[in-house]
Amino acid sequence: MPTGAQALLRTLVDAGVTVCFTNPGTSEMHFVAALDSVPEMRAVLALFEGVATGAADGYARMTGRPAATLLHLGPGLGNGLANLHNARRARVPVVNIVGDHATYHVQYDAQLQSDIETVARNVSPGWVRTSTSAEALPTDLAEAVAAASGPPGQVATLIVPADLSWAEGVQPAVPVAPATPPLADGAAIEAARSALLGKKSALLLGGSALHGPALRAAGRIAAATGATLFAEVFPRRIERGAGVPPVERIAYFAELASVQLAGLKHLVLVDAPAPVSFFAYPGKKSYLVPEGCMIHRLTTDGQDVAGTLEALAEVVVTRETARAAPKSKQPVSIPTLPKGRLTAETACRTVAALLPEGAIVSDEANTSGVSFAGASAGAPPHDVLTLTGGAIGQGLPVAVGAAIACPDRPVVALEADGSALYTIQSLWTMARERLDVTVVIFNNRSYGILDVELQRVGAQASGQKAQAQLDLADPPVDFVAVSRGLGVPAVLATTTQELATALRNAFAEPGPHLVEVAVPPVFSGRRLKALPMVLGSLESLPGPLAKALKRRIAP
Amino acid sequence: MPTGAQALLRTLVDAGVTVCFTNPGTSEMHFVAALDSVPEMRAVLALFEGVATGAADGYARMTGRPAATLLHLGPGLGNGLANLHNARRARVPVVNIVGDHATYHVQYDAQLQSDIETVARNVSPGWVRTSTSAEALPTDLAEAVAAASGPPGQVATLIVPADLSWAEGVQPAVPVAPATPPLADGAAIEAARSALLGKKSALLLGGSALHGPALRAAGRIAAATGATLFAEVFPRRIERGAGVPPVERIAYFAELASVQLAGLKHLVLVDAPAPVSFFAYPGKKSYLVPEGCMIHRLTTDGQDVAGTLEALAEVVVTRETARAAPKSKQPVSIPTLPKGRLTAETACRTVAALLPEGAIVSDEANTSGVSFAGASAGAPPHDVLTLTGGAIGQGLPVAVGAAIACPDRPVVALEADGSALYTIQSLWTMARERLDVTVVIFNNRSYGILDVELQRVGAQASGQKAQAQLDLADPPVDFVAVSRGLGVPAVLATTTQELATALRNAFAEPGPHLVEVAVPPVFSGRRLKALPMVLGSLESLPGPLAKALKRRIAP
Known part of the structure; x- marks a missing residue:
């Protein structure tokens, strides 16, 4: 006589969903009670729902399959919303199971009652349902699960009234068989081929095109055609490092992105939207495709991205083009360990120098992390998971999920102090699950990016009260204490040598570790004041000068 | 040439909103830049939006006036949603200002774009608006501000596109003059009078009826008529202690509430809904008003609650009834300081014994706090702020807001370990603003209430995996370390004497302090196993026996 909750868990497992990130309450107690009857399901407890949803995101980015979340009514979903936003924007599959009051209890409008569907629509516009019977x-x-899995992936939210969970005699459902996604049609492939054979062409890769066979096919295409390979500004998963086709990520600063894209005649979009500015700024462009550049979409939603790239590679890589092609693999290049003063830049270089092969890097270091990409370009092959939807507080939860998805790979979380504090509870789940995560906190005691943005939006008169809103120095956060309090061993590094030692220890020892890195802000003082001017001038500068500047600012 | 943001701030201040709890991003930078031009506005930075929204709630509960929040697009609002839910349920006024992309940027669907209004409707069903021009x-x-202020209060959400904030030449608006709320009509007052003069009558006070002149009028009415005074299960603000009319709070456990309400013939609702069970349980009642009990609503939404209670008092308190009336004030009764083992019960008694006069108690201690109400009934007068909407993670943020609202009163936050961890970032704002808050963390290393609920929902088979979902012991959270890491001095108390010393020090010294209290779960072992049985039998027990049991379980 399985209960509704038991049937739910059995259906999940049969459909290949074997991990559930949870923060349950009373309305989810039957689901919790049913866990022991379905041994294949791993339930990972989080102290805060944003950890659970971000972990589901990280898990799916690495496995390609959704995890489930278990959330408590509207407020529980609300707490998980920011990281579900990130998953939605990157089309990462997630299955939310949100408990609700018993169907007959709703009429009484008890304290926790709210309109859960309104909240869910923000992150699950394509699939929200409140179950109305135990049988269904x-x-x-x-x-x-089928809707979440895609392609394209999405966040699907099922709202489960408590009495449906405790109903008895409920049978599990047969999983929905996944459809085989079709290739793009021949015309789209031919249009891309013809565009790429022209001069000043580029592929902009996003979504599923940035790792595995898809990325390798894109690498062959670029080599054969001479097209540049760009990646969207915040990819959900980008494979990189020695031996991997190199891809240039579009810059966060729209002014830099304009320099990257300047002069392009053809831009072939592969599972990515046309590049736009992250925010709008007074008097600046939002749409970043240069005038006169033609946009070509290789695939539409639901098509097989990797298969289509391989088909495209087949038509562009001829014996001739293959012979003429430059190398399409990133050469090995490991930075030497820096000595001397610990700054964001030397810290990034130290991490890059010691990065273990096969590492998964969850990157939410924001301003402090700008030089990591350059420093680690030729490091041993690794994956980088980035802030896809711009909702900060993502890096640590994504690291949790990635570590559960890939227990044999080391996970490195590069974290800004401000961002880390939104979902700092992640550390507890890392400790509880003995996850092999090394957290590097770049503590510059400020919202560094806002210092920049305050200037960029042209908000000149930045008085004391305004400045205080960006300042995290009073009181300073002692991440070592916070981390130890949440069960993760931690050390403070104040020199490059201390950082190297701490990283070596963390990488050598299983389980989670945190290293707090005391660094000055990347953009401060004269450098900060000059930045908007420099960025503003980039768009109008001649190519080589602009590129040189670009390298100096965001190497 | 004021900017839109400057005009916004000036309008807020002119309308009496002088505190804004903030967690801004790029789209709010002009608001931030404008802060220095409006010196009357105090901007209080939070590290997480749930702290900001909960603080706005706590501030308004104590002042009766809304504070503003400043939130960053859909994800920022999402992070603040749980505590806005609590505010909505308690009709506490809050004005959300949510920054959005510039109007012309929306078409590009950049990374942080989402449908903010859908999220807002969950907590602001009565007032959500996206501004469409700088002039408006x-x-x-x-x-x-007017909509939020009520009566009744509500959460109002204004979504502000960035280009409206940076527009120039925008003039502030004249505040909307508040309407004088009318008294209830004579028929309602007469119906209540007649109901209260019958036997077995009670007033159920909620919302604004539980403090100040409203509560005192209710006290006179109860004394004159012999009616019982009940409070809703989770009041937003209840004034209590020596000299204050005593009110019996409806119990969280529906089985206990049924015992409290048994035999009633008339229940007069004053700014409160009819009592219902917090959750539904298999085979148990959701609606708790006993059969045969008539419900009378004294006021409708928008009427003057305190004025109506005073009008009602005038008609029931005659010279005769005044003479016959029992005392309507709680006598002084301060518990002696307990000695010996530290348990949730002895810890509550210690806090009650040392509670400073005029304290504001933010109570989210859940199971560990059940005995505080009994222990502190005759303590010096104080206010208690409770978990109005059931969304945990409220206690610390509400303490922040209350401390900013009432800088001359000591604030005591009674916190469960599980609940504290949702919004632990509150500690940093307490340190930053030097708030006089004493945080007492009852650390029983479990979600104690869920241990109870797992049994109450009838989910019997509680295996190892299920039990692990309620367990916070692996790893144990060291709140002293976490607190120090976030800038608040902290100590661990393992005996009643240590707790008394820690509390005395905390109350004597300005600024925030945290005391971690290591306690066993209130309901565990045999006591936990027996609880559902005991609770289940309460409804069918004869009155005196049930009352005796009730006192034993939740004194």
Whole structure:
């Protein structure tokens, strides 16, 4: 006589969803009670829902399959919303199971009652459902898993009234068989081929095109055609390092992005939207595709991205083009360990110098991390997971999920102090699950990016009260204390040597570690004041000068 | 040439909103830049939006006036949603200002773009607006403040596109003059009078009826009529202690509430809904008003609650009834300081014994706090702020807001370990603003309430995996370390004597302090196993026996 909750769990497992990131309450107690009857399901407890949803995101980025989350009514979903936003923007599959009051209890409008569907629509515009009967519950869930899985992936939210969970005699549903995604049609492939054979062409890779066979096919295409390979500004997963086709990420600063894209005649979009500015700024462009550049979309939603790239590679890589092609693999280049003063730049270089092979880097270091990409370009092959939707507080939860997805790979979380504090509870789950995560906190005691943005939006008169809003120095956060308090061993590094030692220890020892790195802000003082001017002038500068400047600012 | 943001701030201040709890991003930078031009506005930075929204709630509960919040697009609002839910349920006024992309940037669907209004509707069903022009912005805001202020209070959300903030030449709006709320009509007052003069009558006070002149009028009414005074289960603010009319709070456990309400013939609702069970449980009642009990609503939304209670008092308190009336004030009764083992019960008694006069108690101690109400009934007068909407993570943020609202009163936050960890970032704002808050963390290393609920929902088979979902012992959280890491001095108390010393020090010294109290779960072992049975039997027990049991379980 399985309960609704047991049928739910069995259906999840049968559909290949074997991890659930949880923060349950009373309305989810039958789901919790059912866990022991479905041994294949791993339930990972989080102290805060944003950890659970971000972990589900990180898990799916690495496995390509959704994890489930278990959330408590509207407020629980609300707490998980920011990281679900990030998952939605990157089309990462996630299945939310949100408990609700029993169907007959709703009429009484008890304290925790709210309109859960309104919240869910923000992150699950394509699939939100409130189950209305115990019989339909497992089928609803099977459909949720199929909808989440895509392609393209999405966040699907199933709202489960408590009485449906405790109903008895409920049978699991048969999983929905995944459809085989089709290739792009021949015309789109031919249009891309013809565009790429022209001069000043580029591929802009996003979504699923930035790792594995898709990326390798893109590398062959670029080599054969001479097209540049760009990556979207915040990819969900980008494979890189020695031996991997090199890809140039579009810069966060729109002014830099304009320099990167200047002069392009053809831009072939592969699972990525046309590049736009992250924010709008007074008097600046939002749409970053240069005038006169033609946009070509290789695939549409639901098509097989990797297969289509391989088909495209087949038509552009001829014997001739292959012979003429430059090397399409990043050469090995490991930075020497820096000595001397610890700055964001020397810290990034130290991490890059010691990066273990196969590492998964969850990068939310923001301003402090700008030089990591350059420093680690030729490091041993690794994956980087980035802030896809711009909702900070993502890096540590994503690291949790990636570590559960890939227990044999080391995970490195590069974290800004400000961002880390939104979901600092992640550390506890890392300790509880003995996850092999090395957290590097760049503590510059400020919202460094806002210092920059305050200037960029042209908000000149920055008085004391305004400045205080960006300042995290009073009181300073002692991340070592916070980390130890949450169960993760931690050390403070104040020199490059101390950082290297701490990283070596962390990488050598299983389980989570945190290293707090005391660094000055990347952009401060004269450098900060000059930045908007420099950035502003980039767009109008001649190519080589602009590129030189670009390298200096965001190497 | 004021900018839109400057006009916004000026309008807020002119409308009496002089505190803004903030966690800004790029789209709010002009608001931040404008802060220095409006010196009357105090901007209080939070590291996480749930702290900002909960603080706005706590501030308004104590002042009766809304504070503003400053949040960053959909994800920022999402992070603040749980505590806005609590404010909505308790009709506490809050004005959310949510920054959005510039109007012309929306078409590009940049990374942080989402449908903010869908999220906002969950907590602001009565007032959500996206400003569409800089000219309309200040007027929109003035209307938001008026809508939030009520009565009844509500959460009003104004979404502000960035280009409206940076527009120039925008004039502030004149505040909307508050309407004088009318008294209830004579028929309602007469119906209540007649109901209260019958036997087995009670007043159920909620919302604004539980402090100040309203509560005192209710006390006179109860004394004159012999009616019982009940409070809703989770009041937003309840004044209590020596000299204050005593009120019996409805119990969280529906089985206990049924015992409290048993035999009632008339229940007069004063700014409170009819009592219902917090959650539904298999085979148990959701609606708690006993059969045969008539419900009378004294006021409707928008009426003057305190004035109506005073009018009612005038008609029931005659010379005769005044003479016959029992005392309507709680006598002084301060518990002696307990000695010996530190348990949740002895810890509550210690806090009650040392509670400073005029304290504001933010109570989110859940299971560990059940005995505080009994222990502190005759303590010096104080206010208690409770978990109005059931969304945990409220206690510390509400303490922040209360401390800013009432800088001359000591604030005591009674916190459960599990609940504290949702919004632990509150500690940093307490340190930054030098708030006089004493945080007592009852660390029982578990989600104690869920241990109870797992049994109450009838989820019997609680295996190892299920039990692990309620367990916070692996790793144990060291709140002293976390607190120090976030800038608040902290100590661990392992005996009643250590707790007394720590509290005395904390109350004597200005600024925030945290005391971690290591306690065993209130309900565990045999006590936990027996609880559902005991609770289940309460409804069918004869009155005196049930009452005796009730006192034993939740004194």
